[in-house]
Amino acid sequence: MTDQLLDCLIIGGGAAGLTAAVYMGRYKRRTVVLDAGGSRLKLIPVTRNLPGFPDGIEGPELLRRLQQQAARYGIVPQDARVERLVRLDDGSFRAESAQGAWRARFVLLATGASDVEPEIEGIPAALKAGHVRYCPICDGYETEGQRVAVLGRGGHGLRESLFVTNWASEVTWLAMATHHEVDPSELASLRAAGVRIAASPPHRIECGVDGVGVRVELQNGQVLEFDTLYPALGLHHACELATALGARARDNGQLEVDSHQQTTVDGLYVAGDVAVDLNQISVAAGHAAIAATAIHNRL
Ligand SMILES: Cc1cc2nc3c(=O)[nH]c(=O)nc-3n(C[C@H](O)[C@H](O)[C@H](O)COP(=O)(O)OP(=O)(O)OC[C@H]3O[C@@H](n4cnc5c(N)ncnc54)[C@H](O)[C@@H]3O)c2cc1C
Structure with missing residues (x-):
């Protein structure tokens, strides 16, 4: 917790928040990162489309390296889930959590998004084994020649299947x-x-049982087997702190931003999955660079 007025408070310590922390640290700005510890990087067995990593890198290892890089400039994420973000009369922001409160001139929201999970037992193990995957943009290449099922409703499920x-x-x-x-x-x-x-419709889905990647029992009794399942049940964008301040979001929860990643609330910026459809580490890093530099230029 800090009583001092920060230059920038970054909410979320995943790919976007930590990249922004590196930029703010190198701009020598007083910055704090608050993080609830649920980065989607932790779910990535190995990412193979990140520039500069020809042999890929495990998501948790990438997270550790980003933390290490921010720490070089004195910024170590603090464990805290921000419950409320308000605007004070002097124009600064106040973020409140069970661990305390922080005040800042600018806020960068990098709270990410989460996939709606299907009802399957042991999802973490199935993800690790590649039986369940969430992002064909990231790892469709690894499904070459496989039998793949896509679980999704209406137009979204159809487009993911075609993809x-x-x-x-x-x-x-x-x-x-x-x-x-x-x-x-x-x-x-x-x-x-x-x-x-x-x-x-599926009645029951099992992964990794008796050497079968994905076993789907349909309501009509038919049983289908696959190597990989892509759930496409939607995404929850963690945008509530911004919308509570009046920031405009689209129907799907994505926040509206200008070319500098600023929301419709002056001084409130966003980066990463919370703000975009193309949920990619490189996009999160790009957003973070744009937002952090815009904030620095206004300080
Ligand atoms: C299985 C899987 C595989 C993937 N593979 C790839 C890949 O190969 N290549 C690729 O480019 N992308 C991949 N992605 C996507 C990639 O993980 C995301 O695009 C990236 O992590 C987005 O970064 P972010 O900072 O926006 O969100 P995250 O990294 O998810 O970080 C958000 C952080 O904000 C925290 N937070 C949320 N709310 C609050 C709050 N109120 N207070 C404090 N903290 C809060 C969360 O706990 C979390 O730590 C994959 C995703 C999944 C799930």
Whole structure:
């Protein structure tokens, strides 16, 4: 906790927040990072599309290195979940958590997003083994020649299924009986791409049992087997601290920003998954560089 007025408070210590911390530290600005400890980097077995890592790098190791890099400039994330962010009469921000309160001239929100998880036992082990994957942009390449299932409703599930046909040899859409809701022309392109549509909604999904990657029992009793499952059930953008201050967000929870990553609330900036559709480490780092430099230039 600090009584002093910070130049910048960064909320969230994942890919975006820690990159911003490195920039703010090198700009010699008084900066604190508060982090609730749930970075999606922790879920990445190995990322292989990050520039500069030809052999890939494990997500937790990348997180550790980013923490180490911020610490070089004296910024060590503090364990705290910010519960409330308010604007004071002097124009500064006050962030409140169970651990205390912090005051800052500028705030960078880097609170990320989280995937809606399907009801499958032992998801962490299935993620580690590559039986369950969340991001075909990140790891579709690794599904080359595999049997892949996509679990998702309506247009979102359909588009994700089409996307993975780029690599997988056999794609099945577990549409949960929502395929009648989509545009017939989209359905036709899906069929033309060879995607199968499961005859009925899944009753039970098991991963890694008896050497089978993914076993899906449908409500009609049919049993299907796959190497990989992509749940595409949606994403929750952790934008509540910003919207409570009046920041505008789209229907899906993504915050509206200008070209400097500033929200519609003056002085409140955002970076990373909370602000964008393309959930990628390199995008989070790019946002962080833009936002941190914009904040520095206003101080
Ligand atoms: C399984 C999986 C595989 C992936 N593979 C890749 C890949 O190969 N390549 C790639 O580029 N991307 C990959 N991604 C996506 C990548 O992890 C994210 O794009 C990246 O972590 C986004 O960084 P971020 O800082 O926005 O969010 P995060 O890294 O998730 O960090 C957000 C942080 O904010 C904290 N927080 C939230 N609310 C609060 C609060 N109120 N107070 C304090 N702290 C708070 C959270 O606890 C968390 O620590 C993958 C994601 C998953 C789930």
